[in-house]
Amino acid sequence: GLSAARNAGIDVACGEYICFVDSDDFLHPQYCECLYVALQDSKTDMAICDVVRFDSDDQATIKEHITITSGDEVISFRELLLLQMSRQKEMGVWNRLYKRELLESLRFMNGKLHEDIIFAGDLLDTPDLSVTVVDTPLYFYRQRSDSIVNSQVKLSACHPDRVFAGWYLYRKAVRNEFQQLDECLRYSIMHPWSFVDSVYVKRAFKLNECFLRRLRIFIKENKKDIQQSKCFSSIDKKRMCLFARSGV
Numbered sequence: 536g537l538s539a540a541r542n543a544g545i546d547v548a549c550g551e552y553i554c555f556v557d558s559d560d561f562l563h564p565q566y567c568e569c570l571y572v573a574l575q576d577s578k579t580d581m582a583i584c585d586v587v588r589f590d591s592d593d594q595a596t597i598k599e600h601i602t603i604t605s606g607d608e609v610i611s612f613r614e615l616l617l618l619q620m621s622r623q624k625e626m627g628v629w630n631r632l633y634k635r636e637l638l639e640s641l642r643f644m645n646g647k648l649h650e651d652i653i654f655a656g657d658l659l660d661t662p663d664l665s666v667t668v669v670d671t672p673l674y675f676y677r678q679r680s681d682s683i684v685n686s687q688v689k690l691s692a693c694h695p696d697r698v699f700a701g702w703y704l705y706r707k708a709v710r711n712e713f714q715q716l717d718e719c720l721r722y723s724i725m726h727p728w729s730f731v732d733s734v735y736v737k738r739a740f741k742l743n744e745c746f747l748r749r750l751r752i753f754i755k756e757n758k759k760d761i762q763q764s765k766c767f768s769s770i771d772k773k774r775m776c777l778f779a780r781s782g783v
Contacts, residue, residue, distance in 0.1 A: 538643035538650045541628075545638050553638055555629045559591075563673040565601050570632035570669060573607050579665040582607070583615070583624070583631040584673040591679050601671055612664035616655055617715050620722035627651050630674040637661065649700035652726070656707035692742045693730040698749040701726050705757075720757060721766035724775075727753075731778065754779040 541555055552571065556562060563569075566584070573582040618624040628651050641657055643650050658664060701723030708719040727750050734743045754761065754775050761767055761775060 536646065538645050538647065542642045542645070545642065548635060551635050552632050553635050554632045557629055557676075559677045559679065560629065561675050561677075563601065563675070566673040567632065569601060569671060569673055573667040573669050574632060574634070577607065577609050577665075577667040579609055579667045580612075580637050580661075581631050581633045581664075582667040582669055584669040584671055586625050586627070586630050586674045586676050587672045588676045588678055591677055601673075607670065608668040610666050610668060612658055612661070612666055613713060613715075615666045615668075616659070616713075617718060619655065620715075620718055624668075625676075626655065627676075628654055629676075637664075647699065648694050648696040652700035653703050656704040659707045659711040659713060692739065693727065693734065693746045695745045695749050697727040697730070698746060698753055702749075702753050716760075717764045717766045720760055720764060724750075724753065724757070724761070725771075728771075728775070751779050751781075 537557075544555075545553060552574070554567065554570070570582040570584060573579075615624060619626045641654075641661075644653050647653060705716075705719055705723040707713075708716055713719055727746070730746075731750070734740065734747065740747065758776070758779065762772060767775075
């Protein structure tokens with residue numbers, strides 16, 4: 536699986552820096568160069584770049600040459616996580632360059648989908664983690680119709696790991712006293728909740744029995760925080776309360 540492959544790569548890596556590239560994506564020719572220069576100039580722990588999403592049937596456009604500058608923004612990982620949860624930055628591990636020492640004690644959780652969300656939770660365990668943001672599209676992310684997420688949408692079959700990943704991230708945020716807990720709770724629950732309507736419309740209850748059960752438990756465990764949160768609409772709060780009490 537993906538996590539095992541990445542872990543195997545980390546185990547044998549001997550360079551000072553590590554990056555991950557999914558097999559069906561591609562990079563700008565200056566991808567490593569730009570991120571490396573950014574890390575060298577800023578002395579941060581990782582550098583991230585912008586991402587271009589493109590359909591498999593289309594051809595992505597690459598700017599042939601990029602002028603490398605040293606005016607990139609430096610933020611904390613916690614600030615980056617907030618940008619990721621608000622979808623201003625990608626919740627991924629592949630559009631960035633890491634210092635190898637950062638990953639010496641970190642590995643991806645084997646056998647789990649949505650491992651990028653789980654990994655973000657693990658990074659919260661590292662205090663004072665700093666990030667350089669390179670405001671240039673260098674990573675090209677192929678959108679496949681048969682990807683895990685798209686396949687789940689088509690079949691209305693949502694994997695329970697979608698709930699686990701959100702639960703894990705929120706638990707790590709609470710443990711590490713992440714200041715934007717409201718925003719983290721909303722992201723962690725809404726990430727799987729966005730599939731619930733499709734499951735009910737298609738009456739795909741048997742297919743999603745484990746997913747629904749785990750989501751119901753997650754909502755029940757955090758019912759008080761959801762009700763007090765300003766990040767959920769009143770309609771969402773009522774719907775989640777009814778869902779948590781239901782048997783389907």
